[in-house]
Amino acid sequence: MTQTNNNMTVNPDLAMERAKCNFNVLEVTHIFDGGERNTLQRKKIEDVALNSGASKDALGEEHMSPKEKYENAVRKSCIYATMMKNELAELSGLESFGVSSPVIRRTADAFFKEVSPFLLHLGMFVPTIMGQCTPEQQSYWLPRALDMQIIGTYAQTELGHGTFIRGLETTATYDPETEEFVLHSPTLSSYKWWAGGLGKTVNYCIVVAQLYTKGECHGTHPFIVQIRDEDTHVPLPGIKVGEIGPKMGFNTADNGFLGFDHYRIPREHMLMKNAQVLKDGTYVKVARHGKLTYGTMVFVRVVLVNEVAFNLAKASTIAVRYSAIRRQSKPKPDEVEPQILDYVTQQHKLFIAIATAHALQLCSTWLWESFSAVLAQMKGGNTDTLPEFHALSSCLKAISTSDSAHLIEQCRHACGGHGYMISSGIPNLYNFVSATRTYEGDYTVLLLQTARFLVKAYEQAEAKKPLTPTVSYLAHAFSGSRATWDNSPDGIIRSFQALAAGKTAVCVTNMRKRMRAGLSQVDAWEMSTIQLVAAAEAHCRAVIADTYRKEIVRLTANSSPNVKVVMDQLTTLYLYYWALERTGDLLMFTSVSQKDLVDLQIAYEELLLKIRPNAVGLVDAFDLRDELLHSTLGSYDGRVYERLMEEALKSPMNKEPVSDAYSKYLRPMMKGKL
Ligand SMILES: CCCCCCCCCC/C=C\CCC/C=C/C(=O)SCCNC(=O)CCNC(=O)[C@H](O)C(C)(C)COP(=O)(O)OP(=O)(O)OC[C@H]1O[C@@H](n2cnc3c(N)ncnc32)[C@H](O)[C@@H]1OP(=O)(O)O
Numbered sequence: 237m238t239q240t241n242n243n244m245t246v247n248p249d250l251a252m253e254r255a256k257c258n259f260n261v262l263e264v265t266h267i268f269d270g271g272e273r274n275t276l277q278r279k280k281i282e283d284v285a286l287n288s289g290a291s292k293d294a295l296g297e298e299h300m301s302p303k304e305k306y307e308n309a310v311r312k313s314c315i316y317a318t319m320m321k322n323e324l325a326e327l328s329g330l331e332s333f334g335v336s337s338p339v340i341r342r343t344a345d346a347f348f349k350e351v352s353p354f355l356l357h358l359g360m361f362v363p364t365i366m367g368q369c370t371p372e373q374q375s376y377w378l379p380r381a382l383d384m385q386i387i388g389t390y391a392q393t394e395l396g397h398g399t400f401i402r403g404l405e406t407t408a409t410y411d412p413e414t415e416e417f418v419l420h421s422p423t424l425s426s427y428k429w430w431a432g433g434l435g436k437t438v439n440y441c442i443v444v445a446q447l448y449t450k451g452e453c454h455g456t457h458p459f460i461v462q463i464r465d466e467d468t469h470v471p472l473p474g475i476k477v478g479e480i481g482p483k484m485g486f487n488t489a490d491n492g493f494l495g496f497d498h499y500r501i502p503r504e505h506m507l508m509k510n511a512q513v514l515k516d517g518t519y520v521k522v523a524r525h526g527k528l529t530y531g532t533m534v535f536v537r538v539v540l541v542n543e544v545a546f547n548l549a550k551a552s553t554i555a556v557r558y559s560a561i562r563r564q565s566k567p568k569p570d571e572v573e574p575q576i577l578d579y580v581t582q583q584h585k586l587f588i589a590i591a592t593a594h595a596l597q598l599c600s601t602w603l604w605e606s607f608s609a610v611l612a613q614m615k616g617g618n619t620d621t622l623p624e625f626h627a628l629s630s631c632l633k634a635i636s637t638s639d640s641a642h643l644i645e646q647c648r649h650a651c652g653g654h655g656y657m658i659s660s661g662i663p664n665l666y667n668f669v670s671a672t673r674t675y676e677g678d679y680t681v682l683l684l685q686t687a688r689f690l691v692k693a694y695e696q697a698e699a700k701k702p703l704t705p706t707v708s709y710l711a712h713a714f715s716g717s718r719a720t721w722d723n724s725p726d727g728i729i730r731s732f733q734a735l736a737a738g739k740t741a742v743c744v745t746n747m748r749k750r751m752r753a754g755l756s757q758v759d760a761w762e763m764s765t766i767q768l769v770a771a772a773e774a775h776c777r778a779v780i781a782d783t784y785r786k787e788i789v790r791l792t793a794n795s796s797p798n799v800k801v802v803m804d805q806l807t808t809l810y811l812y813y814w815a816l817e818r819t820g821d822l823l824m825f826t827s828v829s830q831k832d833l834v835d836l837q838i839a840y841e842e843l844l845l846k847i848r849p850n851a852v853g854l855v856d857a858f859d860l861r862d863e864l865l866h867s868t869l870g871s872y873d874g875r876v877y878e879r880l881m882e883e884a885l886k887s888p889m890n891k892e893p894v895s896d897a898y899s900k901y902l903r904p905m906m907k908g909k910l
């Protein structure tokens with residue numbers, strides 16, 4: 237066993253990997269964090285939050301009953317929330333703790349193997365107050381919410397409808413006599429369903445309901461609604477609320493249901509930034525864009541890109557470290573069993589996961605900056621950039637969550653049987669991230685939103701009208717010839733854009749053909765949706781590839797030579813990987829030849845070998861403390877087998893030498909006495 241500086245016993249294979257890494261790991265950490273200052277600040281926050289050991293459980297969460305798990309999650313949420321109000325607020329550089337600090341959010345992961353019951357309070361309740369309230373409403377609700385005097389959630393989805401918001405059934409009918417809204421759930425399918433924290437934790441929630449006033453329906457609007465007594469926590473009369481039961485993951489989030497029986501709330505509890513109901517019941521539309529009430533969803537879609545990049549970084553750290561210590565098979569009889577990381581197929585599974593974590597992290601920062609710019613313009617009353625941003629955030633949410641879930645599962649495959657252990661950390665990561673593909677807008681549904689925008693942009697390009705930045709490449713779609721293949725990074729990105737343009741063109745052509753053949757526009761669209769989803773996916777891949785490449789070139793401009801090389805290798809790997817995944821499309825829409833693709837495959841395999849010596853260094857650069865990884869396979873010291881055994885011995889099943897099941901069932905059955 238090798239000793240490191242701080243006297244930690246480290247697995248010798250991992251120590252060897254670290255010794256052979258040829259770039260400065262800290263420099264890459266700074267790139268991933270967005271600069272040295274951010275790294276220092278993150279480390280300070282992590283030290284304060286994690287060094288006290290408050291995040292640890294006496295008994296592993298996985299051995300608790302559902303009720304114990306929930307209560308334990310509430311206990312730790314309260315500890316963390318108190319830390320946020322006190323020590324962490326100042327450190328995180330926020331005036332008040334809250335919604336925009338990914339570091340705070342990430343550090344919280346050390347406290348929860350699944351999720352906090354407060355996730356929706358911070359992730360959607362507070363952002364909705366910030367985004368949908370008038371200044372007066374905000375000054376009343378925000379301090380109470382930030383100080384955790386009230387805890388809330390976001391109840392939009394119903395049993396009958398999640399995707400189709402306009403189809404929600406809960407009603408909010410204005411009564412001018414009492415100046416109140418009457419909330420009502422007219423059917424079983426109108427019951428709110430899914431909101432995180434609703435089951436047992438929160439006492440308030442944002443409710444999205446169909447607004448009726450003066451006998452007219454004005455569509456869905458948000459309301460802030462008290463559902464439990466602020467002192468006793470008992471549900472208020474007219475409220476039927478509970479928890480929805482066990483799920484694939486999110487089992488500490490007490491997702492809930494909620495029904496209203498003619499439940500009254502004051503007029504002022506409608507969130508009135510975008511639309512108002514006056515005392516006499518007159519409806520006044522304030523916003524210049526009809527979809528601003530969907531703003532919190534857009535915010536969360538942006539946040540999720542960062543969220544899944546972080547979780548993918550965790551899974552790749554676990555799988556790469558484990559692959560460095562795990563030895564298996566004997567391809568060369570005279571040599572020792574190789575580390576499984578030496579198998580090229582293993583590198584193929586894992587290095588794309590590292591590169592994707594980088595790509596998504598950098599895209600998320602870029603997306604956040606674009607979002608801030610859109611918000612700033614909207615403050616000045618200009619909503620022109622919103623359609624493009626909605627299209628962009630929709631596809632990035634869809635692709636980042638779907639790719640991350642797939643790659644986390646691939647990391648599990650890369651860990652063989654031990655990856656299936658809860659204690660490996662990977663099942664919890666997968667269960668969390670696979671849900672992100674569905675919530676906040678399902679994958680297909682969001683890609684179809686992007687496709688709407690692409691088709692419109694294509695028609696604009698056809699009419700030689702100006703295009704917005706993310707679709708400007710569509711202007712080249714009408715050259716009449718196939719895009720010229722060239723295997724440089726810029727050449728591959730141009731080919732990805734040609735794919736997206738080509739697929740969009742096919743969709744438009746097919747829809748026009750179908751309409752000429754007599755189909756309605758809606759039916760022609762529906763018949764083309766498989767290809768529209770593929771076009772939106774191709775567009776998103778072109779955006780990610782272009783952004784990742786540009787950002788890495790910019791961020792490594794002053795880096796040391798070896799960091800430049802390894803970062804360039806990773807971006808190139810990302811481009812080669814996706815080109816090789818899409819060979820059929822490239823043959824359709826570019827001049828690529830069979831020989832070009834055979835050469836590209838060889839270049840890809842050679843690139844894997846070049847990255848191999850730096851693999852552990854690359855995941856170390858994510859700088860994920862053991863407390864965040866929750867993994868027997870991925871800890872920094874690589875004591876995998878020791879940790880697996882330690883965890884196994886903690887199982888309550890091992891507390892008694894003979895299980896009660898023996899005398900109750902096994903023995904009678906074996907003795908023929910059952
Ligand atoms: C310590 C600090 C930590 C804090 C931060 C922690 C964050 C951690 C992350 C996790 C956070 C929370 C966990 C979340 C748990 C899950 C919550 C939820 O799931 S909430 C419910 C979410 N629900 C959805 O997302 C529903 C999806 N459906 C839709 O969005 C819509 O119904 C849609 C878009 C499918 C259709 O809408 P609609 O029918 O109204 O529109 P049309 O299709 O007819 O389109 C008309 C027109 O409008 C455009 N449009 C649609 N949406 C938008 C938008 N949002 N913005 C702008 N424009 C929009 C659309 O494109 C059409 O345009 P057109 O020009 O006509 O083509």
Ligand SMILES: Cc1cc2nc3c(=O)[nH]c(=O)nc-3n(C[C@H](O)[C@H](O)[C@H](O)COP(=O)(O)OP(=O)(O)OC[C@H]3O[C@@H](n4cnc5c(N)ncnc54)[C@H](O)[C@@H]3O)c2cc1C
Pocket residue numbers: 356389390391392393396397398399400429430431432486491671674675676677678679680681684
């Ligand atoms: C863990 C978790 C937490 C959640 N938390 C919350 C919360 O806090 N608050 C809240 O309000 N909601 C929450 N939700 C609900 C979530 O937002 C919805 O489940 C999600 O938006 C998908 O909607 P749906 O369930 O109605 O799916 P559906 O729309 O019924 O989708 C089912 C299938 O139909 C397809 N489909 C639907 N419409 C179309 C279409 N137009 N074209 C093509 N295909 C279509 C979808 O692609 C999908 O394959 C949560 C969900 C989960 C899983």
